[in-house]
Structures are given as C-alpha cells and as structure tokens.
Amino acid sequence: MVKIITDSSPLISPEQAKEMGFDVLPLSVSINGQTYLDLVDISNKYFVDLVNKYGKEGQHPTSSQPAIGSIIDAMNSYPDTEILMLAMTDGLSGTYRSACSAAKISENADNITVINTKTLAGPHQYLTLKALEYANMGMTAKEIVDKLQPSIDNSASYLIPQDFGFLRRGGRLTPIAAAIGSMLKIVPVLVQTDDGCRIEKLALKRTFSAGIDAVANSIRKKIRYK
DSSP: OOEEEEESTTSOOHHHHHHHTOEEEOOEEEETTEEEEBTTTBOHHHHHHHHHHHHTTTOOOEEEOOOHHHHHHHHHTOTTSOEEEEEOOBTTBSHHHHHHHHHHHSTTGGGEEEEEOSOOHHHHHHHHHHHHHHHHTTOOHHHHHHHHHHHHHHOOOEEOOSSHHHHHHTTSSOHHHHHHHHHTTOEEEEEEOTTSSOEEEEEEESSHHHHHHHHHHHHHHHHHHO
16 A cells, blocks of 8 residues: 655644554744744644744744655655655745655655645645545555646635734735734735745735635636636
8 A cells, every 4th residue: 555654734743644544744843942843842723822922022933844864764664665755835845855855865766756735734634635545545656646636736725814913924024014904904815826836915805704705706716717
C-alpha cells in the first residue's frame, strides 16, 4: 500500500496522523524568540493566543518548512514501499522544494512521488484524507495523483481576517491604512492566487456576511469560467 506523508498544513497532528495511518512532518513556528514544532509543542489555539499577545508589541510570527533531514528520515523509513508526499503550496512555503530535494537523495528515490497541492489548511486536509482513502483502496501513487489532480487544479482558498491588525502585523498594510480600515469597520476578503503562490485582495466589504457573499460570487465566477 502507498504510504502517505505530508506536512502539518492540513491541521492534523503527527499523533493523530499516526492513528489514521499516515505521517505528518511538522512545520516550525517561531514567535517571541521561541520556536515550536507545529501541533507537537504548540496547539493552534495557543499559537493564536501568542500572536494576539505579542502582535500588539510588533512581534511577528514566522514559520519554516520541516528540516530536509527529517523528510529524508521519514522517506527512508519505508524502503520497500511506494511513497506519496503531499506538500503545501509552493510559493507560500519551501516544503515542496525541500521534499523534492529529499526524494532525490533518499534510499527509496525511485518509489517516491512528491506533489505540490497548491493549497494549504482545509483544502490540503481534504486532499490528504482522499489520498489516504485511495491508498487504502490499493491504488498506486500515480493513480492517486490522477484522482487528486482535478481537485488540485480547481481548488480555491479564501481568507477573511479577524481584523486589520492581522494584515498590519503581516506587513500587508501600513499602520495608517490598517487604522483607517478598522475605524471604518471594513471587512477585508483575501484569496489565494491561481498559482497558489500568493494571497491577494479580493474585496473590501462593510460586513462579514457581505464578505461571505463576495467569496460565494467569486466561486460562482470560477465555476462558470471552468
């Protein structure tokens, strides 16, 4: 059976993944001078709490892909097994490129397939769980990739930040622009670009429900275009 490996972008911890039958290699997240293994040393809720706490002091969180050594070790753990590595989108993370490099020098190189999911978080989780489902059905890595590719090609990810402070701390807005947006109670709506490499503005709305409508309209346009 194909072994599924991914990073922690799907919001599934290594412990949970092990119980489900696949491997998760955690990203590293750093804030306030401390570095944590994602979903191992720190939960999503605690990380958000830290961002809210230290963001007010001008400290920005950073993240980094799993170390290439840990990727190689994971791949070498299955010397006689076909491996499919689903990496979070290239452009927003270096995981895909690190995984490709690791695959080339792993002992099992000829049996390793690495794919760029072009997404992260919820859609990445969907792709990972579908890959696991297909692997459990006895499909080969190529067959799994062929099944997943339409979803990868047609996925779209949206983000509605809690407030403009998020965009200011991330460097996407100046402090003045963020302050004006907050005063006017504008709701920013962001979308991942088609190549998966960037997050850009989709719309600015006055209410959260209007932001949701903007997302729905964008999806309708994508469906019609396809």
